[in-house]
Amino acid sequence: MVMMSPLIGLEGLGGAAPVGAELRDAMGYMTAMGRCFGCGRTFSFNPVRVPSFKGEPVCEGCMTLVNEKRKAAGLVPHPIMDGAYGAEEVA
Secondary structure (H helix, E strand, O other): OEEEOOOOOOOOOOOOOOOOOOOOOOOEEEEEEEEOOOOOOEEEEOOOOOOEEOOEEOOHHHHHHHHHHHHHOOOOOOOOOOOOOOOEEEO
């Protein structure tokens, strides 16, 4: 589930823009919440950057565990993009 709100920062509007208002300069944050493929824990993540397996998000704890095991086995760890586990500012 992706939650986006381009109206963040429009003080005094109660989350709704007045009729006819232009939002071209509005900013917001994008984040998603879902269950981790590995452990089933619900967590928030950036849906564009989070590591996934078969299209399902993987939490930071599970990625850390998997990467530690990969390193111990002499394998290259899976990459984790910067900002994978935080909100992203969007225009």
